[in-house]
Amino acid sequence: MQRTLLSILLGLSASAVLAQTEVTATLAGHAYVPFNTVTNAPKDAGVLFETSGKFANDPRQRVEKLGSVAANTFVGDPKHPRASGGFLPLKGQSVQGFSGIHAIGDGTFLALTDNGFGNKVNSMDALLMVHHVKPNWKSGKTQVMKTTFLHDPDRKVPFFINNENTTKRYLTGSDFDVESIQVVGNEWWIGDEFGPYILRTTAQGKVLGVIETVVSGKKYTGPDHYQHARPPVPTALPFNVRRSGGFEPMAKSVDGQKVFPMFEWPLWDAETKAYESHNGKPFTRILELNVASQQYTGQMWKYSFEQAGNVAADFQMLNAHEGLVIERDDASEGVNPVCPKETRTDCFTHPAQFKRIYKIDMSQVDADGFVKKVAYIDLTRIANPNSKAHLGGNAAVFALPHLGPEGLTVVDAEHIAVVNDNNFPYSSGRTIGQPDHNEITLLNIKTLIDAK
Numbered sequence: 080m081q082r083t084l085l086s087i088l089l090g091l092s093a094s095a096v097l098a099q100t101e102v103t104a105t106l107a108g109h110a111y112v113p114f115n116t117v118t119n120a121p122k123d124a125g126v127l128f129e130t131s132g133k134f135a136n137d138p139r140q141r142v143e144k145l146g147s148v149a150a151n152t153f154v155g156d157p158k159h160p161r162a163s164g165g166f167l168p169l170k171g172q173s174v175q176g177f178s179g180i181h182a183i184g185d186g187t188f189l190a191l192t193d194n195g196f197g198n199k200v201n202s203m204d205a206l207l208m209v210h211h212v213k214p215n216w217k218s219g220k221t222q223v224m225k226t227t228f229l230h231d232p233d234r235k236v237p238f239f240i241n242n243e244n245t246t247k248r249y250l251t252g253s254d255f256d257v258e259s260i261q262v263v264g265n266e267w268w269i270g271d272e273f274g275p276y277i278l279r280t281t282a283q284g285k286v287l288g289v290i291e292t293v294v295s296g297k298k299y300t301g302p303d304h305y306q307h308a309r310p311p312v313p314t315a316l317p318f319n320v321r322r323s324g325g326f327e328p329m330a331k332s333v334d335g336q337k338v339f340p341m342f343e344w345p346l347w348d349a350e351t352k353a354y355e356s357h358n359g360k361p362f363t364r365i366l367e368l369n370v371a372s373q374q375y376t377g378q379m380w381k382y383s384f385e386q387a388g389n390v391a392a393d394f395q396m397l398n399a400h401e402g403l404v405i406e407r408d409d410a411s412e413g414v415n416p417v418c419p420k421e422t423r424t425d426c427f428t429h430p431a432q433f434k435r436i437y438k439i440d441m442s443q444v445d446a447d448g449f450v451k452k453v454a455y456i457d458l459t460r461i462a463n464p465n466s467k468a469h470l471g472g473n474a475a476v477f478a479l480p481h482l483g484p485e486g487l488t489v490v491d492a493e494h495i496a497v498v499n500d501n502n503f504p505y506s507s508g509r510t511i512g513q514p515d516h517n518e519i520t521l522l523n524i525k526t527l528i529d530a531k
Contacts (some may be wrong), residue, residue, distance in 0.1 A: 092466075093465065100143045102530055104436075104456040104461045106477050107494055108216030108521030110191075111470060114514040117171030120206055124242075124249050131204045132504075134399055135196035138203070144212035147169055150504040150514075154429050154482055160423045165504020165514040168195075172206050174223060175503035175515045177433040178327070179260040179270075180486040188519070189212045189487065191260045191269065193500055195252030198323075199273060199303050202252025208481045209260065209267065209284065214519045216315060219469025221519060229257075229269075229278075231286040238305035244335045250286070258484070259329035259393060261338055263370055268293075268329070270340055273303040275325025277340060277368065288373070292320075292340070294366055295377040298345070301325055319347045321354075327485075328394035330402055337410070341382070341394045341404075357447060361387055365394070365441075365450070380441055381448045389433060393487045397528060400442035401453075403495065405484055408433040412457065412508030414471075425511060431480040434458040436487065436497075438527050455528035456497065458484050458497070462486050470509055470518065481508045481515055493525040 122127035133141050137149050148167045151160035176193030190212050195205025211225040231240065231248040255278060259270035266287060269278040277290040292299040300307065301320040317516040324344030331338050345354040345361040355362055360383050367378040382391065384406060394407035413427030422428070435455045443451035447516065463477040471477065485500035500506075501515035509515050 083461075087235075088356070092342060100216070100454045100530070101457055102454050102526040103460070103462050104458075105523040106467045107523045109467050109469045110213070110216060110219050110221045110519050111215035111518040112174060112177075112212065112221045112223065113167070114175065114501055114516045114519075116174040116223065117169055118174050118223070120172050121228055121249065121386070123245075123247055124206065124228070125245065127204055128172065129206050130170055130330060131172050131206075132196060133204050134420055135167050135201045138200040142168055144168070145189075152412070152507045153505050154410060154427075154508070155424075156428055157424050159424055160284045161428075161507070162512060163363055163504055163507040163514050165507075166511045172208065173225070173503055174208070174210060174214070175517060176500045177498040177519075178258045178485050178500050180488045180519070181260055181262055182488040182496060183211075185209060188496065189262070189267075190517070191257055191366060191486070191518075192260065193252075193485075193502075194256040197502070197505070199253050199256070201208070205252040207250045207252065207255060207256045207257055210468060212519070214521075214523060216467070217363070217456070219465050221517075225400065227282075227284040229284045229286065230308055233286070234356075235286045235288050237289060253429070258325070258327040258343075259340075261329060261331040263331065263335060263338065268331075269325030270329035270339055272325035272327060272343070272464075273301060274305075275299065275301060275320060275342075277326065277329075277338070279373075284328075288375055290368070291356050292366070292375070294375040294379065294502070299342075315428060319343075319349065321347060328391050328404065330394040330396045333396055333398060336370055338370060338394070339365050339369045339394065339402075340368060341391055343390045343392070345384075357381070357383065357449070360384060361389070362449070363391055376498060379448070380444065380450050382439070383449050383452070386433065392483065392485050394464075395487055395489050397438070397489065401438060401440050403487060403489075403524075404437045404439055405486055405497075405528075406433070406435050406437055406455075407458075409482070412480055413511075414478045414480040414513070427508075427511070431459050431478065431508065434479060434484050436524075437528050438530055454527055456522075456527050470516065479518070479520060481518075482506050490499065490521065493523050493528065494521055495524055496521050 179191035195202025327343035
């Protein structure tokens with residue numbers, strides 16, 4: 080008798096797990112924050128922040144008329160752009176781009192909004208925010224209970240910020256590219272990509288300090304680090320972290336004494352004049368930062384990517400030595416309809432391909448310093464036997480089709496929650512012609528946790 084795809088997926092879950100075996104996650108809950116959700120900036124932030132996205136498409140030219148600029152998706156044929164269905168500027172601040180998530184333990188989460196509209200120069204009117212959200216798995220709706228704006232009234236940030244000439248000094252996407260969040264004691268520790276830095280704040284969003292990335296005397300910086308001016312010649316690169324390649328992932332030890340920032344992309348090797356690779360595969364690095372001393376310990380692990388162009392999107396620990404890493408490509412989105420060979424804009428030209436969560440074992444390191452990749456789940460092949468989806472239909476196999484599955488958090492002994500960075504208004508992977516929502520997906524991953 081012919082087996083259904085769902086039965087095959089469930090069969091994978093029941094089989095013995097070998098190294099790098101695919102096991103199956105089961106959809107346990109699904110909810111979302113609509114793409115057009117906005118919040119008001121604090122009144123003392125100033126009139127600039129009453130609207131946002133005024134510089135998003137061309138930072139050299141201000142656009143004031145709301146909804147006057149149509150956006151195209153990131154993914155596809157540059158010669159035949161596909162409209163995302165999104166428009167800028169917006170009235171208010173966009174509650175979008177969830178790049179990090181933290182389970183509080185009571186069914187609610189902290190969700191970190193990304194830097195704004197993609198980079199340092201086009202996000203000057205985007206405030207940095209952390210949202211307290213409550214998903215309703217039954218209805219699919221998510222309540223944004225509270226929004227906290229990051230601010231630096233005590234001038235702890237050591238460089239010039241966009242709101243320098245204000246009292247509250249609200250931080251913007253021109254100051255930091257915030258990507259990952261951990262609750263460390265009474266503080267929030269937030270991973271950044273510009274420095275890369277670790278930003279320490281109170282739970283009210285007030286900056287307590289900024290930690291530079293210095294490991295065993297070696298400094299790791301990207302092109303947007305505040306100490307870098309533009310190099311006088313193209314080959315004189317004063318940095319070793321690529322742009323948007325900083326601390327997208329950052330885990331915390333289960334005892335709370337360490338955090339583990341991880342570079343999103345491979346580092347640049349000045350000697351070989353190439354990005355780091357081993358046996359033909361690019362790799363990145365996991366660092367260890369002591370919470371008490373706020374110093375890097377010098378301990379470092381290597382993580383091998385399965386193919387060129389893959390990135391590490393988030394990292395969380397399961398126990399003292401095992402963790403979960405989102406590894407994904409950075410060039411595909413969408414499931415159906417898939418385009419035939421000819422170029423079209425009413426279908427997905429580069430459908431979602433490599434979107435995985437790996438279980439790694441940091442206690443099993445090979446002679447070259449690489450952590451063991453134990454097994455993985457495929458986020459485009461999630462078992463859905465109980466019809467839990469609220470977007471994308473309720474077929475037996477459910478997919479997270481987004482360009483960027485971007486954040487994960489451990490909910491309990493069997494479940495994780497995954498969020499996507501919807502890159503509003505640029506990503507359109509769930510539905511052709513509609514901007515992606517911020518989806519929060521609850522997954523049962525017992526088979527992955529049990530994998531050996």
